Amino acid sequence: MRKRLLTLVLLAGTLICAPAAARAETLASERNISFTSDNKLSEDRSAADMNNAVYDLQPGDDITITLNLKNDNASAANWYMTNEVLQSLEETAGSGASGGAYEYELAYTDPAGAREILFTSDTVGGENNSSRVGLKAATSGLEDFLYLDTLSPGQRGVITLRVALDGETQGNDYQNTLASLQMNFAVDTTTVNNQTVTRVVDENGTPILVDDSGNPVEVDEDGGSSARTRIVRTGDENDLLPYIAAAGVSGLLLLFLAILGIKERKKAKNAVKALSLALALSLAWGMSGRAQAAEDYTYTLRLYAGAQGTIDASVVQRLSDAGATVSIEDGEVCVVSGLHYGEQVVFDIQRGVALQEGSKYYRKGFRVSGEDTNSNRLANPSVTVNGDTDYVVAYGIQGETVAYTVTYRDTEGNELYPSAVYYGNVGDMPVVAYQYIEGWQPQAYNLGKTLVADASQNVFDFIYTRIPTVVNTNTVVVPGQPAAPQEPGAQEPEGVTVVEPEEEPEAPIEPVGEEIEEDETPLAPPDDYRNLDEEETPLGGYDGGEDGDDDDKGIMTSILDDIATPLAVLPTPAKAGILAVLAALAGAGIWLIVAARKKGKKEDEQ
């Protein structure tokens, strides 16, 4: 336990340490561990030195930790190790980080130089709903001691652990996060390990992990592979689980408290920033309406493919401005120029952006170039032009994929355009654009919705309404010929504008103009964006009441619901732990109240 304390202090110290101005994008660390003649596992440096390093990384960086294992003992020794992620970046209290991916590789090189991969995956984490968050998914099979090798006196083996942070998926949410990995080694000279290790390679020479029977080890649910069969059963199952859970939760609470403390201190500094962000947001003009026609000035929209794909002209699904031009530069950027203010461009990145071959990414949508911090969703694929704007395609790493369907129907449910099926991750919120259909308008140009595991619920319905057709009827009398006799009453005054429903000639013709407002409601223009989640999921407990109290109740209920759902999925010991903490908090609260009363009484007496 004493040794573990060192790690604690380090973990505690990580946020306090001043960052080093490291420029390197690949970091490395090397240590030596030997099993000494006096039966001790010793290091070449003190534990404090070894663990002192806090690696300042940024998305896209990677770190390789090398541990040289040496047997300096007179007898042969069986080496074992564990590898555990104590905390993944996503678990930093107060951080909203999620969805980022990692590359994780743990390998052992034996004295003969043969390298065996104990675990490898380039898509650890990512967007999935696994119970093991982020990096923790990598070590699910490595947390109990697993046998490495038997080293004869004087022999060396090498453990390398490489962790890379995926740049494409680890964004701003990962700022101010920290992770802690741990490896432990054990040596046994007394027990004879009877296990045989079979190295099997496939036709490409890539090692395949096999179990004792020689069967290949399947890739586990987290996308990596690990040799679970080699885990050594080292001890009995204990019954400390509830306490452990309680300790875990308490630890998190305290960690949160600590972060809160740091935040409080930083608040003054950050207030300025927050204000500027709020102001910046408020400056996003409500320029959705169409302004007067521009004389000459035209705008340019550019959609960049970004680092993971190439773009072609099919990315422009619709261009309402006939004078605009589309050009593609080196497959990297689509430039739409000559656009007039208020015109519309619809991009379809699923069609017009090709991923690199074998890419682990998928096309998620696109966003305004450089914007990230405040973007809680992607840009609308249907863009109304109000300035020169650049966009960049956003990519994600596939997690729990689910299909979603986009339909284009009229109010009667008749299909106006073939449905399209796309794929996204559960929890994603894709935004889809409408299809232009002559004579019809949708309820919104863009629809957004959060994907759920049940594909049948992931339907984006564009519902179209027919646009009333405006027909100008002018009576022209040809000179020299008598005008056709017209029945009284059927005569229309010159220049009258009428509305004529296209497929219903029997319908009475109604004059347009001021009268139309009395007879029928003119069709409102479509919304620019509509969030289907908000339409379909009213706040829990909301009873439709208009007054503030009822509204607040609805919000409270919804918050409780939000908390209750994850609570329900927690294992029982964890629930017990949480209950224990809550009880402790309640106790502390009561104690404080009693103390305050006593104090009050004392003061009264005085």
Add this chain to the structure above:
Amino acid sequence: MKKLKKLIASPVTTIAAFAVAAGLLLFSSIGGARAALTYFSDDYAANIQLHEIGVTLVENGAPVEGELLKGLLAEGEELKLGKAYQEQLNVYNSGVINEYVRVSIHKYWVDREGEKIPSLSPELIGLNLVNLGTDWLVDQEATTKERTVLYYNKLLASQSETPLFADKLTIDGSIADRVGETRETSGGYTTITVTYEYDGARFCIEAKVDGVQEHNAQDAIWSAWGRRVTIDDGVLRLN
């Protein structure tokens, strides 16, 4: 509540909380007893930390919070056409990590309702850009009458600032040129009412500063901004 906040914000509490938190978290991570193996090593820990990025726009030496040109005119002062007002703009790295930055400047006119008037010329809003070529690179691909994009060609260290990218703002006197007119004569009086196309229009300058991380900046800029750049020894060039 204030006392509680103070207590929470004190470094001692923070450190103590961290230590206890880490202890409890570690305790909670113990999976099982270690009975069978004989000799155990120390813990080999690796701590990975990700820091904060931040950027601030600086106007006439002071950080700007959303609103630009606030101090351009004194209260009640009328804007003088043709006058070069001091408008010194640069960028400050308010984050913990070093970064590369760019600035997008948009100039345009809006009507009383805030709706853009594309027919009025952005060129008459004269923001004088400085240090071009030496410190700030103009992205010609991105440049339009309304927009100018400048890339700072060096790494901007944490808590330091760039040289100015703009120093003066002038609204061109020729906005008073385009006129229409109505006259009314009665007796010996003639009243002439002159109307100007720019009358009542509001000029707008928008400056957006983007920052991106130092590590892997070339890829990060490609991925986040879309733009291909080359970074060689801390010097940024536009491809």
Add this chain to the structure above:
Amino acid sequence: MKRKKILPAAGYAAAALAAGLVLTAGAGEAWAYFTTYTSASGGYAIDLSNETRIVEEYSNHTKRLVVSNDGTRPVYVRARAFSGSQCALAYSSEDGRWQAGNDGYYYFSEPLAGAVAGEDGTVSTARTSELLVQIEFPADAEEGDECNVVVVYESIPVQYDTDGNALAPQAADWSVPLASGSTEGGND
């Protein structure tokens, strides 16, 4: 959005509990690399409206011209009269504030301030001094001969140099403003 409002009220305990539960949160949004941005914008409305009123009086073969500025912005004023070849025109001003430019125009030598509303609601309007345009008939003119004289007035908003000093009226850019004038004759 609404949920944010309630958080402070819920207190630290609830917030802490919520933070603990982050562990079980599902997939969220992820964006590439560490980026940040800030933006600021601002501007001012341009007030160019000006309304000038011209009073012309004619007597003794002389036009007396006074221009007043009813608008709120200061303006420059210049004037010029045109006549046929048979009549000559002579300009003068009693206080010397109308000065001849090189282009035939007479410039009121200082900016004419905008109208100012007083506290009692009265509006005080700045006026130029009188510009006198004397029509000189030829010596052989006979009783009843007419001479058409067109007076053109122009006003433009005051312009400034880069230091913010008002330009001299003659130095201002008068290139585009529409001419406005009146036609009045004189008879002998």
